[in-house]
Amino acid sequence: MPTPAPTPASFADSLAQHRVWRHVEPSSLKGLASRFTIESFAVGATLLVQGGLVNRVGWLIRGDVSLKDPDLGLSLGLQSGELLGFGATPNHQLSNWQAVAVTDCQVAWLAPEVLIDLCERQPELLVFFPSVPPRKTSLESSSDEAESGAPLNLLSTPIRTLIKREPITLAPNVTIRAAAEMMRDLRVSSILLVEQGQLFGLITDRDLRNRVVAQGLDSQRPVADIATLAPLTVSASSPAFDALLLMARHNIHHVPVMDGARIAGMITATDLTEQHSTSAVYLAGDIYKKTTLDGLAHISTKVKHLQQHLAAADASAYSTGHIVTAITDALTVRLIQLAETQFGPAPIDYVWVAAGSQARNEQSAKSDQDNCLILDDTYDETIHGEYFKTFSKFVCDGLAACGYIHCPGEMMAMTDTWRQPRQRWAQYFHKWVNQPEPKALMLTCVFFDLRAIHGQSDLLDGLRRDVLQRTKGNSLFLAYMVGNALKHRPPLGMFGSISLIRGGEHPGTIDLKHSGIVPIVDLARVYALxxxxxxxxxxxxxxxxxxxxxxxxxxARDLQGALEFLAKLRIAHQARQIQTGQPPDNHLSLNELSNFERSHLKNAFSVVQTLQEVLEQRYQSGRF
Structure with missing residues (x-):
């Protein structure tokens, strides 16, 4: 049970010698001492359950304590004199870790509001307490709520909770005029068209403007004539984040919400009120309005700021990757549209395909381009070759102008090798799987991660099915893939210490991408193949x-947790660089991390290292 702290005078003496508390002004020290309570724990006792760290500030007076993440199996040892809980433990870890006594111990507890008040009076103390929120003005508070807290709700809130009213519906044969009058009377920007209980289509105020007024269309015609038929929909149980991505990827602002076969309602871009997240929707919309390369290049500079906002909101790396990649997709599609406007429609079917991190929806503000072009098998080099060469160069050069530098290995659609008919692509994959020599293994790491961006997606879909049939259970090929994947090892020394880069352009850092994230990407790719x-x-x-x-x-959960942690470190690191005007990179100095985060980093690397060893043992016999 909690007991009062020792007399204020003696306890204040102890505080005055502590590495953190000694910085408290002498006039406040005695009063602070009286606000602590002391609690004793036997070995093995739980000091704070998972989620409880946010409720108390702890000073370990005597004994040893272990902070543990029971979900990921991670732990960190604390010794006498160290702090834990609210203020001392970083925000994103407060809700996941618990504290357990390793030995008999004694802890002095302080209420969070006392620490907050102390830091408001002495803001320099915040350097020791990263999870104490700084004092805000009312204006800053309202701004932060819009820019930071709300997006987290967007990423986790079910779409059904954002529906504001019952679905407003009409039959497809109602006149355009009657539909417009209903929209005016009900003050809505869209109406769903329903026939025999089934969703038929939707109309928006844009349809009335662009398809009726601008074209002088007879308003007595049926509303079905101007509707978007078979519209894209989202499930009511999906997170609102799914609606955000759908809008950003397809440049739409209204999405019907379905509860099974029942129409639950409509969600619009304005329903997603979080400024920085919905800016992805409006940013994509602005991209599709641009008619010049200069306009696209200018708007692409906002991607870095979008990542900054997402990092400030503590959005997950998974969500951030999808949102940032959605903007890359929009830029790519718009460049393709501009190319077809300039050079004319494509003479045969094709599909523009993203590879690498864009294909995986894992892009950050620091990304080059990996892409290719799969052409219909009616392709004839003499007839169609010049068109697609000019077309693909326009798009790749346009992406470079927008900040996505040309792939150093020239793995782009503008390279003749990666602009081929489907039959030739099938030959590529057949050779790579059956003759996995070093270059082939390198290429598989890029071109086994593919996603259709624009065009006839069935050209890619059939090709991927064929490839996956060839790789499934192919132990010899997989053994070579594992061997190639093991070239990227986590930077852990013999005794578990982190090995830093020596020399070169970034000495004394770790490469979060190639030493941390890529090994997990490689493992997951092998599992999938x-x-x-x-x-x-x-x-x-x-x-x-x-x-x-x-x-x-x-x-799998361990690897997902390690990936999320490493990717968030990378995003936060790049956001700090963007804030100070530096070009974002992947090289993190350990000075940017707290001791707690360094321990977490070691554990993440250890998880990857262990599972690399498991995979190596599984396929070792297939390598000989």
Missing amino acids: ADGLAAVNTSDRLEAAAQAGEVSAQS
Whole structure:
């Protein structure tokens, strides 16, 4: 049970010698001492359950304590004199960790509001307490609520909770005039068209402006004549984030919400009121309005600021990757549209395909371009070659102008090798799988992660199905893939210390991309190819691999947690660089991290290292 602290005078003496509390002004020290309570714990006792760290500030007076994340199996040892809980433990870890006594121990507790008041009077103390919110003016508070807290709700709130009214519907044969009058009377910007209880289409105020007024269309015609038929929809149980992505990717602002076969309502871009997240929707909309390369290049500069906002909101790396990639997709599609406007419609069917991080929806503000072009098998070099060469160069050069530098390895659609008919692509993959020499293995790491961006997606879909059939259970090929994947190792030394880069352009740092994230991407790719799984995103692949039995559910969760932690470190690191006007990179100095975060980093690397060893043992015999 809590007991009063020692006499204020003696306790104040102890505080005055502590590395943190000694910075409290002498006039406040005695009063602060009286606000503590002391509690004793036997070995093995739980000091604070998972989620409880946010409720108390703890000073370990005597003994040892272990902070543990029971979900990821991570732990960190604390010794006498160290602090834990609210203020001392970073915000994004407060809700996941618990504290357990390793030895008999004694802890002095302080209420969070006392620490907040102390830091408001002495703001310099915030350097020791990263999770104490700084004092805000009312204006700053309202701004932060719009820019930071709200987006987290967007990423987790079910869409059904954002529906403001019952669905407003009309029959498809109602006149355009009657539909417009209903929209005016009900003050809505869209109406759903329903026939025999089934969703038929939708109309918006834009349709009335662009398809009726601008074209002088007879308002007595049926509303079905101007409707978007078979519109894209979202499930009422999906997170609002799904609606955001759908709007950003397809440049739409109204999406019907379905509850099974029942129409639940409509969600609009204005319903997603979080400024920085919905800016992805409006940013994509602005992209499609641009008619010049200069206009696209200018608007692409906002991607860095979008990532900054997402980092400030503590949005997940999974969500950030999808949102940032959606803008890259929009830029790519708009460049393709401008190319077709300038050079004329494509003479045959094609599909523009993203590879690498864009394909996996894992892009950040620091990304180059990996893409290719799959052409219909009616392709004739003499007839069609010059068109697609000029077309693809326009798009790739346009992406470069928008900040997505040309791939150093020239893995782009503007390179003749990666602009081929479907039959030739099938030959590529057949050779790579059956003759996995070093260059082929390098290429598979790029071109086994593919996603259709624009054009006839069935050209890619059939090709991917064929490839996955060839790789499923192909132990010899997979053994080579594992060997290639193991070239990227986490930077852990013999005794578990983090090995920093020596020399070169970034000495004394770690490469979060190639030493941390890429090894997890490689593991997930092997799992997916081993069981013929169609998922492309790394986290989705891990989940699918666990369901298929390629990896245990616990190991998949461990890798997902490690990926999320490393990717968020990378995003936050780049956001800090953008804030100070530096070009974003992947090289993190450990000085940017707290001791707590460094321990978490070691554990993430350890998870990857362990599962690399498991995969190596599984396929070792197939390598000889």
